[in-house]
Amino acid sequence: MGRLVVVSNRVGPLQDTGRAGGLAVALVDVLRERGGVWFGWSGKISEEGTFSPLREQSSGNVRVATIDLSETDYNEYYAGYANRCLWPTMHYRLDLTDFDRKFDEGYRRVNERFAARLKPLLEPDDIIWVHDYHFMLLGAQLRAMGVENPIGFFLHIPFPVPEVLTALPNHAGLVRSLLAYDLIGFQSTRDASALRRYLVEEAGADETSDGAMHVLGRKVHLDAFPIGIDAETFAGYAVSGEGQRNFRRLKTLLNGQIQMIGVDRIDYSKGLPERFRAVERLFEDYPENRGRVSFMQVAPPSRSEVRAYSDIQRTLEGLTGRINGKFSDIDWTPISFLTQSLPRRALAGIYRASLIGLVTPLRDGMNLVAKEYVAAQDPEDPGVLVLSRFAGAAEELREALIVNPYSIDAIAEALQTGIRMPQDERKERWERLYGRITKTTAASWSRTFIERLTDAAEHGR
Incomplete structure (x- = not known):
């Protein structure tokens, strides 16, 4: 059983989850069960930014690795594109969306840099699980660097219908980058259906017999995996x-x-x-x-x-x-x-x-x-x-x-x-x-997604 490599904007905590959000609580157990790496932003701003030394700590069989952001990266990637462009669009608030080209450029730059810093940490049998709207481009960047491991993506926030998503000036490129993932997971069937509609209407996709989407030369699996609690x-x-x-x-x-x-x-x-x-x-x-x-x-x-x-x-x-x-x-x-x-x-x-x-x-x-x-x-x-x-x-x-x-x-x-x-x-x-x-717990959510990701990657190959 290969290690699990989790990528998310913020990392941890591994020890005291009493104040942690749902994502952290849901991921800690599966990381400890399989062993692996949790990679993301340190939460710190520095002059070196994504070129900063890797901040590392270990707890049992889990290694935490983080890097900094520069002030420019923070303003353009995080505060800008992620939270002033993607967040309002995904929540159907186009009136609050800031379509600024420098935000788009910052988002692409930081996704590329995170991919470059993650690649040396990977082992051949690793399963990579990327989380949320901060890293929608990360899978495509890893593929461009020659990474062939199974890579899954889970979106914790809503995915909008095509009529809303297409308001994003770069919507086609964003979705095309998502297709680098072997499995794309959503919280609800409504959100999964929204991406299916987009792929059919905007990209000419066909649905295969096993429910996957054949689009732009790729076979991509997508489904709803409602997250739970313990x-x-x-x-x-x-x-x-x-x-x-x-x-x-x-x-x-x-x-x-x-x-x-x-x-x-x-x-x-x-x-x-x-x-x-x-x-x-x-x-x-x-x-x-x-x-x-x-x-x-x-x-x-x-x-x-x-x-x-x-x-x-x-x-x-x-x-x-x-x-x-x-x-x-x-x-x-x-x-x-x-x-x-x-x-x-x-x-x-x-x-x-x-x-x-x-x-x-x-x-x-x-x-x-x-x-x-x-x-x-x-x-x-x-x-x-x-x-x-x-x-x-x-x-x-x-x-x-x-x-x-x-x-x-x-x-x-x-x-x-x-x-x-x-x-x-x-x-x-x-x-x-x-x-x-009690049936759809955090543990069953994570295990189900990883099992489906492994199957999807094998069928894709």
Whole structure:
């Protein structure tokens, strides 16, 4: 069994994953199981940039190798093309997309440099797994350097339909580079279908009998591989010491009131202003909830150098002040808005204390918060998940209350339905949801993808 070589923009941590994101948690176990290398950006800016000395550390059979970025690379590749061009396009926000040629050039340059620095680390039997929109060109760069190993790519964010993707000035070259990968994975069948449509309509592809695409002289496999969580472990977090402390503390503060919870990074894709207005509509249309229902939003800032993100935070702060000023009483505040990051064990206790989990992105690849909320619930008295139809998780979590995140009336109505839902119905819905998330775990996701990648590469050869 060959080593696994994982490439992602940010790397680790390998040891304490208590505050790590879903990608890191999902990859650590499979790396330890197979042994290998995790390669990516060090998170540091230096004059040498991608020519910097390799930063290395090892933990057991896993080697971490990172390189720096220069300030120009950071501005053009990361803050520029990745986050001001690809991110908004992939999330259907062409109004926020910055089509700057120097960003495109920086993205290509950094992908080429990362490929050049990765190549000497590779061994003949390695399986290479490239992650996310930062490295869509990396596979093609490795192929151009003579790398023949199996190379797979997984996109953690949405993939847009052709009508949106073709707005990118270099969309044809971007997709052509993707075809260097043996297997392309997506979070949902909707995203996989979007690329299939593009390949047929824009590149004249034919679908083969095994579901692969024959296009531009290449046979490429693509499919949906919905990422999961370790549901049983996360359920354990909810009853851990830290989880229970937060559960009891919140229950004491609530004093019999009902809590609704949302946990997201501050990002225009998460639908947070619409969510806050839906909570306001709940109190307007269903006044019986005033004084007995409150909403907590945990939203750590992200990408503060991008103006759109700081604008959202100011909007949310303004909405919080307005809604609280409009409805608050001396012993009740409708909305709590927290901008600090919380450990996963603490979040698990907060989820468990909340009757409603509100996950309403305008567009999302998966959204693991939805699965974490389900995992953290008390089996005897579970809460209700209100979930956007445009989150990848909606394909799996069909027993949630599925809503249109653009409709504040629909969200408010779903919140009222959840608040009034009988315990028996809540338990029945939760049991089906929990059964599903325990089957599609992070471990099964990674193993399934690697098995399919190995098969796809063998068939391709």
